[in-house]
Amino acid sequence: MSDNKDVIGTSRRGFLATTGKVVAASVTVAGLMGMGEAEEAKSCASTLPSKWDESYDVVIIGSGFAGLAAAYEAKKAGSSVVILEKMRTAGGNSIINGGGFAAAGNPLQSAQGLKDSPELLATDMIREGLGLNHPELAKMVAEQSWPVVKWTIDEFGAKYQDHLMQEGGHSVPRTYMTPTESGSEVVNPMLEKLSRMGLDVRTQVYVERILRDGVDGRVKGLQVRTGYVFPKTGSGKVKTIQAKKAVILAHGGFGQDVPFRTMQDPKLTATMDCTNHPGATAELLREALRVGATPIQLSWIQVGPWGSPDEKGFGLGPHFAQEGAAMFGIWINTTTGKRFISELANRKLRADAIMNFMNHGQKCIAIADDNMQGGVKHLIPKLLERGVIKQYQTWEEVAAAYDVPLDALKKTVADYNRYLAQGKDEEFGRYLNKEAKPLQLPVYVQRLLPKVHYTMGGVNINVKAQVTDVSTDQPIPGFYAAGESVGGVHGAVRLGTVSGPTCLVFGRIAGQNAAAEKPWT
Amino acid sequence: MFACFFLLLTAGLFAQEPIRLPAAKPSDCAACHVGKSPLPKDHVATSDLTMKDCVGCHAKGSPTALAGKLPLSHVHQLSGATCAQCHEDPKNPEPVAKAKCMGCHDMEKVAATTAGVKPTNPHTSPHYGKKSDCNLCHHQHERSENYCSQCHKFDFRLP
Numbered sequence: 001m002s003d004n005k006d007v008i009g010t011s012r013r014g015f016l017a018t019t020g021k022v023v024a025a026s027v028t029v030a031g032l033m034g035m036g037e038a039e040e041a042k043s044c045a046s047t048l049p050s051k052w053d054e055s056y057d058v059v060i061i062g063s064g065f066a067g068l069a070a071a072y073e074a075k076k077a078g079s080s081v082v083i084l085e086k087m088r089t090a091g092g093n094s095i096i097n098g099g100g101f102a103a104a105g106n107p108l109q110s111a112q113g114l115k116d117s118p119e120l121l122a123t124d125m126i127r128e129g130l131g132l133n134h135p136e137l138a139k140m141v142a143e144q145s146w147p148v149v150k151w152t153i154d155e156f157g158a159k160y161q162d163h164l165m166q167e168g169g170h171s172v173p174r175t176y177m178t179p180t181e182s183g184s185e186v187v188n189p190m191l192e193k194l195s196r197m198g199l200d201v202r203t204q205v206y207v208e209r210i211l212r213d214g215v216d217g218r219v220k221g222l223q224v225r226t227g228y229v230f231p232k233t234g235s236g237k238v239k240t241i242q243a244k245k246a247v248i249l250a251h252g253g254f255g256q257d258v259p260f261r262t263m264q265d266p267k268l269t270a271t272m273d274c275t276n277h278p279g280a281t282a283e284l285l286r287e288a289l290r291v292g293a294t295p296i297q298l299s300w301i302q303v304g305p306w307g308s309p310d311e312k313g314f315g316l317g318p319h320f321a322q323e324g325a326a327m328f329g330i331w332i333n334t335t336t337g338k339r340f341i342s343e344l345a346n347r348k349l350r351a352d353a354i355m356n357f358m359n360h361g362q363k364c365i366a367i368a369d370d371n372m373q374g375g376v377k378h379l380i381p382k383l384l385e386r387g388v389i390k391q392y393q394t395w396e397e398v399a400a401a402y403d404v405p406l407d408a409l410k411k412t413v414a415d416y417n418r419y420l421a422q423g424k425d426e427e428f429g430r431y432l433n434k435e436a437k438p439l440q441l442p443v444y445v446q447r448l449l450p451k452v453h454y455t456m457g458g459v460n461i462n463v464k465a466q467v468t469d470v471s472t473d474q475p476i477p478g479f480y481a482a483g484e485s486v487g488g489v490h491g492a493v494r495l496g497t498v499s500g501p502t503c504l505v506f507g508r509i510a511g512q513n514a515a516a517e518k519p520w521t
Numbered sequence: 522m523f524a525c526f527f528l529l530l531t532a533g534l535f536a537q538e539p540i541r542l543p544a545a546k547p548s549d550c551a552a553c554h555v556g557k558s559p560l561p562k563d564h565v566a567t568s569d570l571t572m573k574d575c576v577g578c579h580a581k582g583s584p585t586a587l588a589g590k591l592p593l594s595h596v597h598q599l600s601g602a603t604c605a606q607c608h609e610d611p612k613n614p615e616p617v618a619k620a621k622c623m624g625c626h627d628m629e630k631v632a633a634t635t636a637g638v639k640p641t642n643p644h645t646s647p648h649y650g651k652k653s654d655c656n657l658c659h660h661q662h663e664r665s666e667n668y669c670s671q672c673h674k675f676d677f678r679l680p
Contacts, residue, residue, distance in 0.1 A: 091648065188650065
């Protein structure tokens with residue numbers, strides 16, 4: 001054991017010197033299967049197969065926004081491309097997300113007289129991210145946020161509402177929403193166009209190994225399992241896939257990986273629900289780190305404050321709590337009957353506040369009336385039907401249903417209505433939406449339950465989306481990453497609806513740069 | 522000695538496991554279920570029965586409904602679909618693509634049939650529209666599953 005540790009240590013410090021021998025000694029071994037796990041685990045380099053089962057220029061892992069954007073750009077640039085997806089359906093978390101895309105300085109804002117700019121978005125991101133964001137990455141996303149939304153319209157025919165949404169931590173409303181408020185309305189047009197270009201997502205392909213050459217340090221391919229059935233370990237057939245130009249990681253975050261996320265943030269135990277699909281696990285991040293990728297900010301894991309205990313996962317509650325109650329209503333603590341924070345504070349501040357209350361046996365609810373604007377209005381019947389929200393005709397009913405002190409509740413509502421009238425939230429300085437009107441009966445109420453939502457950390461990249469080597473800080477040749485698999489863009493807090501643009505922007509960059517690589521021979 | 526014991530043991534196991542005989546008559550349970558009938562002891566003889574006959578007693582939605590009990594491959598067989606209608610080579614069957622299912626089932630009709638299912642229509646979704654692969658939920662040779670339930674609390678009962 002101790003020998004093994006020594007080898008790992010030296011190989012990280014002197015990558016080329018030590019690992020070159022491993023490969024040189026094993027090039028004659030046909031295929032990967034001849035080499036034992038223990039042997040391979042000695043270094044971040046891998047034995048390359050003498051003959052690959054499949055070969056492409058660009059090999060993309062993951063089929064969410066980032067993977068699809070990368071695939072589109074690489075394909076358009078003339079590269080042969082394959083998109084690998086371990087699950088049985090394409091789209092990852094992007095196809096189940098809320099359909100919001102922050103776009104700074106967009107035409108809807110201009111039409112409504114809202115002043116905004118990429119600089120302001122970058123400032124918002126970095127302020128709320130506690131300055132842990134890598135400025136050049138955050139600025140890239142901010143600058144490209146509106147252009148990339150326009151790109152989804154121009155290239156794929158994506159459609160959006162004419163109403164802007166606002167998530168916590170944003171200075172102004174700047175978020176485009178798809179018509180039914182689902183990211184699927186961007187993913188599906190992308191999937192369809194890629195399909196017309198002859199590129200269909202390969203589902204049920206699980207990546208076991210990233211194959212990095214010990215001699216030149218380049219990532220040259222993957223060892224995968226085709227026909228994999230999530231979550232059956234060892235299912236499917238082992239195959240090798242050559243990446244002549246590059247491998248692009250676009251596998252998403254690890255919100256559903258309870259052991260790994262609890263290791264990074266011990267508060268986020270199995271008792272917490274998660275908004276992600278079940279495949280959002282950490283095995284490929286672990287594998288990227290094994291081959292030498294630099295980890296960054298893995299402990300910063302976002303908990304969404306707007307979840308509901310009356311449904312599983314992401315559901316519909318976040319739409320009501322955010323687009324209804326946070327923009328046009330109030331959030332209160334049921335024990336005090338008072339607001340406790342700006343409902344448009346960033347997700348971490350709000351989730352932490354609610355979780356702290358819960359630790360003291362207190363609960364929070366979100367309240368809005370029929371004046372809420374935007375697509376969320378169309379979700380109200382479903383929200384009611386599923387019991388995620390309930391409607392009340394009197395404040396007495398609300399007080400009784402959630403055990404809220406009635407006088408305090410009435411005062412809170414009166415105060416909030418006064419703040420709207422005077423155009424200033426005296427208590428919490430919340431941005432008051434231009435379309436907001438005094439809260440009046442009847443009202444809808446949702447119980448709030450914070451849920452694990454997004455992992456800000458991941459592998460470290462530069463502005464070219466190249467993954468950097470932990471031992472040298474230099475880009476690992478042939479190795480790119482984009483989307484939630486990447487860390488450093490958002491720092492401590494990702495602002496709501498900035499994930500979509502982040503995935504698309506760096507997906508495009510990764511795809512373009514990967515396609516421009518010179519193939520290895 | 523050990524090898525003999527091993528052979529006996531595996532032979533014993535195989536006797537319990539059904540075998541797949543593409544040529545077997547669908548209503549001849551014993552042809553594939555060698556040695557152990559999957560039916561209750563007092564079940565009427567199944568020879569010459571079709572799916573229509575089965576549903577005559579096991580009405581849809583009734584306590585004795587077959588949804589979730591009878592594998593869909595059997596429903597297909599008893600309805601007259603043969604192995605070869607789905608698999609190019611029944612002796613070496615490959616997974617079946619949705620297009621094959623759509624050769625007999627019309628997606629629009631399927632979605633219309635379940636339009637009233639609560640809390641939501643399982644055959645059209647905000648994520649995948651009507652494009653979901655049938656096999657996400659409706660397996661033929663193993664128990665079907667509620668794929669939506671990995672993210673939702675939708676209590677669908679499905680064949």
